[in-house]
Amino acid sequence: MNLFCSGLPYVQGRVLVTVHLTPRSFPLVIDLDGTLLRSDMLLETGMAFVRHKPFSLFKVFGWLAKGKAALKEGLALANPIDVSVLPYDPVVIELIEGERRKGRTIVLATASHHTLAEEIAKHLQLFDEVLASDASRNLSAQRKRDLLVQRYGEGGFDYVGNSHDDILVWASARQAYVVNPESGVERRARMHGNVQQVIHSNTSGLKDWLKAFRLHQWMKNALIFVPLMAAHQLTNPLLLWQGALAFLFFGLCASSVYLLNDLLDLADDRHHHSKRNRPFAAGRLSIKHGLLVFPILLIGAFAGASWLLPWAFSGALIVYYILTLAYSLSLKRQMAIDVIALAALYTLRIIAGAAAFGLELTFWILAFSMFIFLSLALVKRYAELREAKRKGDTGKTRGRGYYPADLEMISSLGASSGYLAVMVLALYIHDQATSGLYAHPQVIWLACPLLLFWITRVWMLTHRGQMHDDPVVFAIRDRISLVVGVLFGLVFWVAA
16 A cells, blocks of 8 residues: 555545545654664674673674574673763754654664664653564564565655665655765665655764874874984984884874774763764764774784884784783773883883884883883873762772772872882983983983973872873973973983
């Protein structure tokens, strides 16, 4: 029965009756993944599973062997998903609310597992009915079309979707609403001649990818040049070229890690006051694209490093990647271990630089870097805990191993670690090897009060709540920190 007409005649006894159908007589059916939600629940649950149960990945293959429906059920039931912070599309929600006010029936029809769909419907309070996948049926494409036609008739519903799987559903709908369509979807949808509206609400682009790559964090990779400066080889063009390549490949590897970290930390980021605006957490970039891009960056980093730089640099890069992966999956949630791991990741950049240049690292560089970077890692934790305390939280911070009550101890440990770095610098001045590198090693004493001032200022600003979550980013943007950095370098130049 085709219900496109405004009035449908039928015979009741000997009387011809005409039923006039209004738009509100047709239910409005909403797809979830990529439509109402700027994400995909299969990928959301998959990333949550990897994050919480990385050593149980064999279960995924077992579920997949039973079919996609079994996979969706296994992942949906394996880890709870907080649906209250998912990236819903405000334009689609506005469309739904407008149609509800007109008295229309609103149906959520999704290929996601029914437990997730029901939780989302309960949270949003916008749907009269929920149709979703279960252990035996994956409600997508033709199965979804068949079920909707069975319930509402051919042309008896309006459908809001976004993907190639929705083409068949639109063909049987009265009207089609196309939301942020995948490539080629809008053209195919229009072939049916029933497209009512096309919504382009997600305007992600190059800017979001650059933000996800965290290019500003590449400044940390300048630590690669520390061994070159310490060896007074900054004017060596060959070593400078090797340093530039090392900087690039380390940056590609780091960006790959940042992408993977964002994909694994979706839930925690969405509960954070600023991280919730990251492209993946906010749904501006899709999880699927992130899963494609991060291995490309990683392969490019290791291929270039193994081809153009010493193998020792590739070894340092492997250690960095493994430690970062361990940090993302587990170490970041372990008290004390997390900040030591962060300090080690900074120090690994210096070690990688020495490997790229074929230079030996001294005890002084390693000791100084571990203490100063431990102090900065504790600054980062203090800033997070202070924000949690300001909000009135008293429990363990989400995704971390600390409580807001730990603030005083963290500040004590952090400031002490920073001052120990100054002591290491002072002891370095009296080392015999220092006299061989510098014409006036006593001038380096001027660097000690500069470093004391900077560390004290950083911790005072952190205590006052004026510190950016990442102290390195703060130092790059802070005018006083930049001036201190220039003076610090000038001291060593004069001493040389």
